[in-house]
Amino acid sequence: MGKTLTIDSTLRCDVLVIGAGGAGLRAAVAICEQIPAKKIIALTKVTSPQKSHTTTAQGGMAAVDPKDPVDRPIFHIFDTWKGSDCSADQNVIKKVCDMGWEEVVWLEKHGMHFSRTEQGRIAKRPFGGHMLNFGEEKAFRACYEADRTGKGIMDTVWAESLRYGVNFIAQCVATELLLKDGTCIGAIIFRYPEGKFLAILAKATIMATGGNTRMYQVSSNCRGNTGDGLAVALHAGLPVMDLEAVQFHPTGMVGPGILASEALRGEGAILRNKDEEPFMERYAPTAKDLAPRDLISRAVVQEMREGRGLFHEGHNAPHVWLDLRHLPKEVHEKKIQEVCSFFKRFVGVDPEKDLCPVTPTAHYQMGGIPTNEFGEVQIDAQSVVPGLFACGEVAAASLHGLNRLGTNSLLELITMGRVTGGRVVEYLRDAKKPEGLPPDAGRIVFDQFSTYLDARGKEKYGQIRDTLRNLMMEKVGIFRTEEALLEAIESLRELKERAMHIPIGTTSLKTNQDLWQIWELNNLIAVSMVIAQGALIRKESRGGHFREDYPERSNEFNYHTLVSMPEFNKLTFGKRPIDMSMFEAKGERFELFDYIKREY
């Protein structure tokens, strides 16, 4: 049947970076800064690293200047712990929060254009869940570049990678990890333009493939965030962690779900229901519109359920209002310029005069490939995979646990990127050059691609994609129940089967968008299955995971969920303990680092 697929050629390098976004390239630059002569290959799915999803991040990057007169790193550490609903790892939180300011200065020194105060210093704005004095009042902690902070960061690490001569391969995906005797020696990649498979042998491989929320009908993620990295790891027999923790950002623009940054509320915007009531006052009396995202997203849906939402005729979708009308013109024009332009172009409203229709949008995967605090990928709670590292959204160290605070993701990309790069440098000292390809190299991906190319049947890609996205939104979304999750799992089995019967438009391998998207669709279905199964076994509510049938957090679930799924729907579950080192160190206010009650 069909074509014989082969590996066209083999490239060699010291370090292979899969995914050239903020985390991947910060890691690459960290390596170059210490050992510039190493050959690094960085892969990107898009046409240039500059177009990575990092570039769409808007609001800011949290970092406490140690010289700040009112804010302190320990407040940030506490907020992150509390924000995670007591499920992040305290060793990672401490490391990341302590490094934050150093990395802001690094970015600035390498050309990022942070917004300034009148005194010419880096300006800071408040963000959800970031507070002073262990939760008393809002903190000005998010360093930002207007409302394009992610772009500023991306441009900086991309430009630095250029300076050091990192080799980019654009428009490609890593389709299979190469493991030999338990050590990672690189990956098989597929190049979209010429439709060729290449093997890349590397002493060290860094997975930094980013997020995956395109399986939700309303999502802020870019078209290519289809969980490829997670699916490739699962196929390689590696576990993933806490995937049930999907973050819904409360303010996506009605319709496709384009992000309307939390920075808007940081600058003073207010959520209102159909009676124009500022409803967050009822749900979070202290933090109000700056409560964490999980809490606000649930509040928005609650308002809609109780009949206080609105309905957008054009997009045929429910929404609430975000009110920016009272913000000064200067803020509209300079501090939130991009988002205001998005509202005008995509929704047809002028935020200076009109209320803006918003709805929760699937935004971020808190879970990911489990790593230790150095970015080394774990095969279980105790041991690591030599040669394999992960950082950024695809990884879970875990800084966020089951809920992430806004501005902590850009912080994580840059800090954990650097930490991972540093660890790779150490690893390279004794690492051996891979001898050659494993005998079965390409088996997994050739099987997959042959199936897609030879498929016969009447199924349609678009229908399966839309069914998946509606299913996940409805049954594995903000509110979950056992009944809905079981239905979702059954439907996912059916969708996987149906996806095997999509006749391909053309069997050419060159720039074959259809083939590329069917591969992505299979990755989405696989990752969706792990999300649903993880959500089913976590019979409690914590952070972004909310079970209506188990609405309280339970100490029984004080652990991270590990899931392996080498074959579709053949799952094994494991656990990883939560690191409590801040609590155990018995330092300042250590009692706050216990499993505390979470109120805002």
Added chain:
Amino acid sequence: MSKSYTITLEINRYDPDTTLSWIQTYHVKAGGILRFVDVLRKINDEQDPTLAWASSCEHAQCGSCGIMVNGKPLLACELLVKDAVELFHTHTFKLRPLTIAPVLRDLVVDLEEAYDRVHKAKPYLIKPAPPEPEGDEYRISPETLDIYSEATRCINCFCCAAACISTHRHFLGPNVTMANIVRLMDQRETAKEERMDMLYREDGVYRCHTSRACSFVCPKDIDISHFLALGKEGRF
């Protein structure tokens, strides 16, 4: 539901296996608030899975979906059907790939060489000034930043390069030249001489014929020609 339109798309197709190219016509019924990327997706779903086009963020922040619509370079993600009908006074749209790069298939182009030109502008700080005091952040007034921050919003979608009357092998292009000018205006950059050489050499700013087409088509509304004019004047 909002108003629906029946539009006709005449799309340049190219098959890299046979090297044949042709124009294919699609008739689509689409809601006015759909973006052109949604329309292209609709064609894939309902009529033709083989039509290839490019996009990524789909909200004008990455610049992956530049195409020519009735001769105008723009981002397919930010053109709404109702706005297109109003802008072009027609229901028929000719879609072509961006003219500044080789075509891979249909509307998908290979931006590698175009991006190599951006790399030539060395978008980093070649020789950063030491911060004051050392180890701390720089002191940059908001007024200073305001002078050039618009130019830092460029997403390298190459729409300006496609519209530019001087974009050929002798001009690096509006976006690339502007990237260099940003660093000339940036007080943290000390390698001004190297940057001036770059700006005024054979493929530099004087290749610009001041048609201002770049400013008219920029999807981010950046007044690119303003920055090029500052470059010509040497006002950094």
